[in-house]
Each structure stands twice: as C-alpha cells, then as structure tokens.
Amino acid sequence: MIQEGKAKIVGELPHQISRKLEVFYNPVMAHNRDIAVSIINAWGKKIQAADPLAASGVRTIRLLKECKNVKFVAANDCNKNAFAAMKKNFKQNKVSKSKFSLHNNDASMFLLESCGFDYVDIDPFGSPNPFLDSAVKRLAREGILAVTATDTAALAGTSPKACMRKYWGVPLKSASMHEIGLRILIRKIQLVGAQYEKALVPIFSYAAQHYMRVYLQNTKAKTAVDDILIQHWDLGYCDHCMKTVPVFTNKCVCKRDYVLAGPAWIGSLWDDKFVKKMKSWCKTCSSLIATIKKESAVGVIGIIGLDEVASRAKLSLPPKEFIIAAIKKKGYKVAPTHFSGSALKTDAPVKEIVNVMAFHH
Numbered sequence: 428m429i430q431e432g433k434a435k436i437v438g439e440l441p442h443q444i445s446r447k448l449e450v451f452y453n454p455v456m457a458h459n460r461d462i463a464v465s466i467i468n469a470w471g472k473k474i475q476a477a478d479p480l481a482a483s484g485v486r487t488i489r490l491l492k493e494c495k496n497v498k499f500v501a502a503n504d505c506n507k508n509a510f511a512a513m514k515k516n517f518k519q520n521k522v523s524k525s526k527f528s529l530h531n532n533d534a535s536m537f538l539l540e541s542c543g544f545d546y547v548d549i550d551p552f553g554s555p556n557p558f559l560d561s562a563v564k565r566l567a568r569e570g571i572l573a574v575t576a577t578d579t580a581a582l583a584g585t586s587p588k589a590c591m592r593k594y595w596g597v598p599l600k601s602a603s604m605h606e607i608g609l610r611i612l613i614r615k616i617q618l619v620g621a622q623y624e625k626a627l628v629p630i631f632s633y634a635a636q637h638y639m640r641v642y643l644q645n646t647k648a649k650t651a652v653d654d655i656l657i658q659h660w661d662l663g664y665c666d667h668c669m670k671t672v673p674v675f676t677n678k679c680v681c682k683r684d685y686v687l688a689g690p691a692w693i694g695s696l697w698d699d700k701f702v703k704k705m706k707s708w709c710k711t712c713s714s715l716i717a718t719i720k721k722e723s724a725v726g727v728i729g730i731i732g733l734d735e736v737a738s739r740a741k742l743s744l745p746p747k748e749f750i751i752a753a754i755k756k757k758g759y760k761v762a763p764t765h766f767s768g769s770a771l772k773t774d775a776p777v778k779e780i781v782n783v784m785a786f787h788h
C-alpha cells in the first residue's frame with residue numbers, strides 16, 4: 428500500500444522506473460501531482476476532469492479527495508493491468524460511484540468519445556504529441572489543459588532535429604535551455620489550439636529535472652487566438668551580452684549576431700493572479716511556487732548562469748544572495764529562478780553582475 432497525499436494506492440514501489448512496469452506508479456512524480464492539486468484548488472471552479480493516461484489512477488483519486496471543487500473525474504488507460512488497478516484503487520479509496528467513470532481505451536478515442544471536460548491532464552511517457560489534438564478538441568471554454576513532456580533531450584537541445592520534428596522549433600543548449608524548451612513546447616500546444624480557435628494561455632509552467640510541465644487556460648475567441656500567434660517569435664542568444672531576447676532586429680545591441688532558437692512563446696509563463704492563490708503542503712512544491720512568484724515579477728525571457736559569468740570574468744563566485752541584494756540595490760529587477768539553482772532572472776546587464784562579483788572579490 429502506497430500513501431500519496433490523501434490517496435492510498437495498491438502497487439509495488441518500483442526499483443527502477445520503466446514503462447515496462449505492469450502498472451506504472453512513479454513516486455518522483457508525486458510533486459507533479461501535488462502541483463496539479465494546488466492548481467485545481469487555486470482555480471476553485473466546479474469542474475469535471477479527465478485523466479486519459481491514468482495508470483494507477485492516483486492523480487484523479489487525489490483530485491477528488493483533495494479538491495472540493497472537483498465534481499467528477501473520468502480516468503482512462505489502455506493497459507488492462509492499469510485498468511484493473513484503477514478499479515481497485517477507486518474502490519479502496521471509497522470514492523462515491525457517482526463521482527467517477529473508468530475507461531480502458533486508447534486515450535484519444537476515450538477523449539473523442541466523451542462530451543468534454545473542464546480539465547484535461549495529459550501525462551504520458553515521453554512526448555504528449557499523440558494526445559494533443561483530442562485533448563484540445565474536448566477542452567471546455569475557460570478549461571485548463573495540463574501537459575507533461577518527459578522527452579527533455581529534444582526540448583532542451585540535446586537532439587535539435589528531434590525538437591524540430593516533434594515541436595516545430597529549434598532548441599538551444601545554453602543556460603536558458605530549459606526555459607527555451609518550455610517556450611517551444613507551449614507554442615506547439617498553442618498551435619494545436621489555434622486550429623480549433625482555442626486560445627491557450629499559460630497560467631503555470633515549469634521545468635523539473637526529468638520533465639517539463641505546462642498548464643494552459645482556454646479562451647474560445649478568434650481575437651484571443653490572434654493575440655497568441657503574435658507572441659510567437661524567434662529567440663536570439665547573444666554570446667557576448669549573455670541575454671536571450673525575442674529577435675526583433677537582425678543583430679544584438681552590441682552589433683553581434685544572435686545564435687537563433689525558436690520560434691517560441693515569448694509571453695509570460697505564469698498568470699500572477701493565479702500563482703498568488705496557489706498553496707501546497709509539500710515543501711518542495713511550496714518552494715517551487717515561491718520561487719516562481721519571484722521570477723515571474725522580473726518579467727524577462729531567459730536566465731543568466733552565474734558560474735558562466737564568473738568563469739568568463741575569471742572571478743570567484745560570491746553567494747547568490749549577495750549578488751541578488753547588490754543588483755537590487757543598483758535598481759534592477761532580479762530574482763532566483765526555478766530553472767537553475769546557480770542562475771538568476773534579471774533585467775541587469777551582465778557587466779553589472781561582473782561588477783558585483785569583482786566588488787565581492
């Protein structure tokens with residue numbers, strides 16, 4: 428018996444996470460599910476939710492038990508063993524029969540055969556691509572679509588060709604590679620939305636060690652879709668200034684050529700009003716939410732790797748807190764970032780960071 432949040436799940440904790448497990452339960456993804464619980468609680472709206480790739484059912488059992496506003500869930504998995512485990516788990520958690528339905532179908536078929544949901548959670552092995560079309564089609568007005576991608580090698584730039592094929596954008600290996608990958612993923616999902624005249628705006632997104640995750644809220648309005656599309660741009664990285672910016676001009680202000688990435692979403696990764704309402708009892712998740720609150724307020728694209736700045740300037744690296752305080756004092760916006768423990772989000776030029784490091788020296 429595994430306890431996660433308010434759910435008790437039958438299953439064996441795996442020695443090694445593998446898609447060959449009879450019924451997939453990944454304890455590392457408990458944080459992913461904690462954040463989902465936090466988002467749905469912050470939303471507060473009465474909803475019907477779909478879990479098309481449910482495995483043990485732990486995700487939707489938690490939503491039902493931990494979010495008062497979840498009225499009904501439909502959980503699905505194509506794997507027979509997973510379906511049997513789901514049945515057992517819903518029963519054992521004493522979920523009232525009027526609050527759920529269980530399905531043993533292909534995820535896209537399951538979605539297309541349903542009437543629609545306020546919340547659809549796509550949490551696959553690898554790429555979410557096969558399920559995006561049906562998920563978008565069945566997403567209600569004002570609904571939230573949650574998407575996990577675990578193929579971070581493609582998105583973060585280890586396999587640029589795979590990223591082009593799957594996500595229609597060029598990634599870039601740099602300090603900002605996870606943020607750029609997340610923005611490429613968001614644009615891809617938004618393009619799927621756009622063809623059905625659904626405007627999908629990110630309300631919460633993050634990159635974790637082995638996956639990327641994004642929550643997008645749907646507005647069904649043509650003009651809202653147009654507003655999304657004008658925020659898809661190429662990104663440019665200037666190796667001299669160390670900044671990542673939307674490429675509005677051919678060259679960086681320092682006259683050097685950019686290294687190009689994208690196209691990608693250049694709008695916000697978070698909705699501040701939403702994030703303000705998010706709470707979590709889990710230490711890791713509340714610290715993620717707290718960091719995101721701060722970095723969201725800086726409002727710039729890309730991050731600055733402090734190790735890289737220090738090594739280029741041949742200076743030793745002062746504590747991050749010292750750098751943050753000193754840059755703030757100079758009147759710039761600056762915050763730690765969840766994308767990396769050794770980087771900052773800031774509107775300060777890198778030479779100001781170098782000055783701060785030299786001063787500490």
Ligand SMILES: C[S@@+](CC[C@H](N)C(=O)[O-])C[C@H]1O[C@@H](n2cnc3c(N)ncnc32)[C@H](O)[C@@H]1O
Nearest residue numbers: 451480481482486504505506533534550551552
């Ligand atoms: C990563 S696991 C899901 C984990 C689950 N969401 C959780 O939070 O514990 C992916 C699941 O998708 C199922 N699956 C894979 N392809 C599918 C498809 N085409 N249709 C339905 N289920 C599928 C697998 O059997 C597996 O249980």
Ligand SMILES: [Zn+2]
Nearest residue numbers: 665668679681
């Ligand atoms: Zn430059």
